[in-house]
Amino acid sequence: MITNRSDYILAIAEHGNISRAAKTLYISQSGLNQKLIKLEEELGLQLFQRNKQHLSLTPAGKIYVENAKKIQEIQKVTYAQLGELKDGARGDIFLGTTQAHGIDLFTAIFPLFHEKFPHINLHIQERT
Amino acid sequence: MITNRSDYILAIAEHGNISRAAKTLYISQSGLNQKLIKLEEELGLQLFQRNKQHLSLTPAGKIYVENAKKIQEIQKVTYAQLGELKDGARGDIFLGTTQAHGIDLFTAIFPLFHEKFPHINLHIQERT
DNA sequence: TGCCGTTACGTGAACCGTAACTATC
DNA sequence: GATAGTTACGGTTCACGTAACGGCA
Numbered sequence: 001m002i003t004n005r006s007d008y009i010l011a012i013a014e015h016g017n018i019s020r021a022a023k024t025l026y027i028s029q030s031g032l033n034q035k036l037i038k039l040e041e042e043l044g045l046q047l048f049q050r051n052k053q054h055l056s057l058t059p060a061g062k063i064y065v066e067n068a069k070k071i072q073e074i075q076k077v078t079y080a081q082l083g084e085l086k087d088g089a090r091g092d093i094f095l096g097t098t099q100a101h102g103i104d105l106f107t108a109i110f111p112l113f114h115e116k117f118p119h120i121n122l123h124i125q126e127r128t
Numbered sequence: 129m130i131t132n133r134s135d136y137i138l139a140i141a142e143h144g145n146i147s148r149a150a151k152t153l154y155i156s157q158s159g160l161n162q163k164l165i166k167l168e169e170e171l172g173l174q175l176f177q178r179n180k181q182h183l184s185l186t187p188a189g190k191i192y193v194e195n196a197k198k199i200q201e202i203q204k205v206t207y208a209q210l211g212e213l214k215d216g217a218r219g220d221i222f223l224g225t226t227q228a229h230g231i232d233l234f235t236a237i238f239p240l241f242h243e244k245f246p247h248i249n250l251h252i253q254e255r256t
Numbered sequence: 257t258g259c260c261g262t263t264a265c266g267t268g269a270a271c272c273g274t275a276a277c278t279a280t281c
Numbered sequence: 282g283a284t285a286g287t288t289a290c291g292g293t294t295c296a297c298g299t300a301a302c303g304g305c306a
Contacts, residue, residue, distance in 0.1 A: 002170075007169070016284070017285080019284075019285065019286085022217050027272075027273090028272070028273055028274080029285085029286080030272075030273070030274080030275090030286090030287080030288085031271075031272045031273065032272095033286065033287065033288095034271080034287090034288095035137065036269090036270070037271090037287085038270095042130075043210060044214055044215055045213065050286075052279085052280060052281085053280085053281090053285085054285090056287090059139055059211055059213060060213050060214075063206065063209045063210055063213065064206065064210070067202050067203070067205065067209075068303090070202050071203070073200055074195050074198050074199055074202075075284080077195065078192065078195040081191045081195075082171060082173055082188055082191055082192070083193065084171065085187060086172055086173055086188075102218070108179050110243040139264080146260080146261065146273080147259075147260065147261085155298090156297070156298055156299080157260085158261090158262080158297075158298070158299080158300090159296075159297045159298065160261085160264090160297095161261065161262065161263095161264095161295090162296080162297070163297090165262085178261075180258095180260090180304085180305065180306085181260090181305090181306090183261090210304075
């Protein structure tokens with residue numbers, strides 16, 4: 001799972017609590033806090049209102065979270081698409097040729113093929 | 129302008145050339161190249177086909193670029209929204225009060241106010 | 257030779273953890 | 282005292298630039 005900045009903020013927003021969010025992300029609460037502060041500084045806007053009991057989203061925070069969710073969704077779809085593509089480039093392919101020089105062709109192309117699709121095993125089967 | 133990984137890849141795709149893309153991004157071609165290679169390693173997929181003359185998108189690259197554009201658009205909108213919000217918290221506010229102790233109220237609240245909205249200048253005008 | 261991608265290498269910055277401080281319950 | 286956020290400090294990792302190399306017009 002690839003986590004990025006948006007995920008951290010979404011986790012905080014979800015829990016309304018840096019400490020608990022940090023636990024779910026398997027990072028220190030200090031580190032997560034630093035991330036939040038740094039992002040707010042970069043944006044020049046507070047994303048969370050620090051209350052006594054918990055953190056609540058500011059208007060800016062709501063905008064950020066709303067869009068972060070959209071981005072997260074797109075990323076999810078993207079990785080799914082790429083994952084399929086990667087799995088597709090994995091497996092075995094059996095080739096049959098009736099011509100003797102088919103093997104020559106194969107041996108000429110194989111290095112290039114293997115370079116591009118290292119996870120596909122090509123099997124040549126000559127039939128006389 | 130905040131640039132992220134997606135922007136780098138989009139620039140390469142646009143120019144079909146790392147060197148030129150690097151110039152438009154004001155970074156070294158070496159650094160941009162390193163970014164691309166690292167991303168491809170993380171994904172486990174090549175995004176660009178290295179041809180003699182130029183770089184062209186692989187199927188995986190096309191998927192990535194397509195989604196990167198969507199994300200870029202969302203980010204653009206997000207920053208625009210946040211920018212408006214930030215500008216809204218900037219300017220001058222003139223307050224008038226007819227009661228003498230209005231000033232006391234003001235002086236009590238002002239520090240908190242200024243902490244949250246440092247870019248708004250509050251002007252108090254007492255009328256007798 | 258010039259332009260391209262790639263790699264080696266070093267340095268400055270960024271990340272992020274532990275620990276300590278403060279405030280609230 | 283328990284739990285919260287914040288800050289200090291430090292070590293490690295990472296980013297990214299310069300320089301050098303190899304392939305191709």
